Amino acid sequence: MKQFLKLSFVITLLMSAAFILNSCNKDFDSPPGPGDPNITANTSIAALKALHTSTAAYDVITTDRIISGVVVANDKSGNFYKQLYIQDSTGGLQILLDAAGLYGTYPVGRKIFIRCKDLCISDYNGTMELGVKATVSGLTSLEAIPSSLISKFVVGGSINNPVAPKVVTIAQLGTGMQDKYIGSLIQLDNFAFTSLNVTYSDTSVYKSTTNRDVKNCPADGNSTIIIRTSAYSNFAGQKVAQGRGSLLAIYTVFGTTKQLIIRDTTDVRFTNPYACALPPGTLFSEDFETIGANNSVLALTGWKNIGETGAVSYQSAVFGPVKCAKISAFSTGVSSVTSWLISPAISLTGATAPKLTFMNAAGYGVGATSFKVYVSTNYNGSNTPTTSTWTELPATYVTPPATGYSTFISSGTLNLSAYIGQNVYIAFKYQGGDPSATTTWEIDDVKVTAF
Numbered sequence: 265m266k267q268f269l270k271l272s273f274v275i276t277l278l279m280s281a282a283f284i285l286n287s288c289n290k291d292f293d294s295p296p297g298p299g300d301p302n303i304t305a306n307t308s309i310a311a312l313k314a315l316h317t318s319t320a321a322y323d324v325i326t327t328d329r330i331i332s333g334v335v336v337a338n339d340k341s342g343n344f345y346k347q348l349y350i351q352d353s354t355g356g357l358q359i360l361l362d363a364a365g366l367y368g369t370y371p372v373g374r375k376i377f378i379r380c381k382d383l384c385i386s387d388y389n390g391t392m393e394l395g396v397k398a399t400v401s402g403l404t405s406l407e408a409i410p411s412s413l414i415s416k417f418v419v420g421g422s423i424n425n426p427v428a429p430k431v432v433t434i435a436q437l438g439t440g441m442q443d444k445y446i447g448s449l450i451q452l453d454n455f456a457f458t459s460l461n462v463t464y465s466d467t468s469v470y471k472s473t474t475n476r477d478v479k480n481c482p483a484d485g486n487s488t489i490i491i492r493t494s495a496y497s498n499f500a501g502q503k504v505a506q507g508r509g510s511l512l513a514i515y516t517v518f519g520t521t522k523q524l525i526i527r528d529t530t531d532v533r534f535t536n537p538y539a540c541a542l543p544p545g546t547l548f549s550e551d552f553e554t555i556g557a558n559n560s561v562l563a564l565t566g567w568k569n570i571g572e573t574g575a576v577s578y579q580s581a582v583f584g585p586v587k588c589a590k591i592s593a594f595s596t597g598v599s600s601v602t603s604w605l606i607s608p609a610i611s612l613t614g615a616t617a618p619k620l621t622f623m624n625a626a627g628y629g630v631g632a633t634s635f636k637v638y639v640s641t642n643y644n645g646s647n648t649p650t651t652s653t654w655t656e657l658p659a660t661y662v663t664p665p666a667t668g669y670s671t672f673i674s675s676g677t678l679n680l681s682a683y684i685g686q687n688v689y690i691a692f693k694y695q696g697g698d699p700s701a702t703t704t705w706e707i708d709d710v711k712v713t714a715f
């Protein structure tokens with residue numbers, strides 16, 4: 265028994281020792297991240313960029329200038345190739361390095377130091393780059409720092425440094441070569457893609473770098489800017505983000521064109537609803553700008569498009585810059601047409617002096633079509649709206665010309681105060697027949713406002 269106890273004590277001791285050794289091993293296996301080298305930057309990125317003042321010149325750095333910056337973009341997704349963007353508090357700069365898989369050594373957040381003497385600063389159509397001056401096929405060019413020389417010029421420092429984008433507006437982004445935002449990580453708020461049914465880049469065999477437009481809301485300026493994406497990026501074939509929100513990107517220019525390059529799709533934080541928030545005092549607004557192709561059946565979220573008699577639908581109307589809704593019995597072969605276009609429910613709870621306005625136009629007037637606007641508080645969403653209670657509103661309508669189309673006129677202000685505190689539906693009801701009453705009616709800019 266004593267022997268056994270002794271043995272078990274020895275075993276316990278050995279196990280403890282093993283445990284301690286193991287713990288030590290563990291510490292050796294996961295050392296802390298690298299620190300910064302014993303190098304001091306003596307030049308800011310802005311000061312380095314200030315050496316390059318003529319577009320397409322090659323400015324070789326002849327003195328011992330050292331810059332430092334935090335990596336804000338690398339080649340991880342393939343959208344950047346053989347390049348890094350680094351940033352300090354004064355600006356950002358593209359660094360050309362002739363190596364693949366740079367993201368392993370230079371992750372976003374790593375501070376790096378660059379000994380700039382003998383390197384060259386130039387620009388590609390206004391976006392500055394740091395590399396080496398070379399002669400290729402008899403022509404001077406800026407080339408990436410050869411892989412064998414990278415360690416001579418570039419020294420890695422600490423990792424996980426914070427990388428905060430600069431929140432800007434498009435107007436703040438300049439296109440002059442010295443603009444402080446060029447080469448930097450920036451953030452734009454409340455943007456969305458203008459076309460939703462597309463991928464980030466070209467998925468064809470041609471692998472073309474592709475531009476997609478993003479735009480902010482009317483209240484923010486209706487400004488558009490390009491997101492430019494390589495077909496070699498690992499997200500090239502992904503459908504663009506469908507919502508609206510913040511966008512992080514590296515800001516670059518191509519001449520006077522402002523363009524953004526995302527690092528990957530996590531930079532596209534479009535998690536809010538696509539529609540722009542309504543301006544103050546607007547309870548409902550439909551400008552028909554998101555409709556389909558001309559003559560396609562009108563399909564708008566929340567709206568009902570009902571051919572109650574004759575199965576004739578409202579259609580998308582696109583002519584020049586104008587997009588609106590239209591309806592006509594012309595050439596339908598249906599002698600009796602009753603069609604409705606009914607809005608989503610609009611809440612007038614708490615509304616002060618709510619009113620409806622819309623624009624209307626008409627064309628190719630034939631016979632006595634009826635086109636009228638109604639309001640209902642008890643429409644049940646069915647395809648037989650006639651069974652609900654509708655009250656006509658005294659709108660002003662254009663006189664249809666016999667040939668061609670009228671201009672748009674306003675309905676006038678239609679008082680909805682009788683419906684305060686309720687949900688209302690607005691309906692446009694068309695009645696006609698082919699061939700005796702075929703006038704085309706068009707509506708646009710349906711708005712309910714209250715102040």
Ligand SMILES: [Ca+2]
Binds near residue numbers: 551553586587588708
């Ligand atoms: Ca419109």
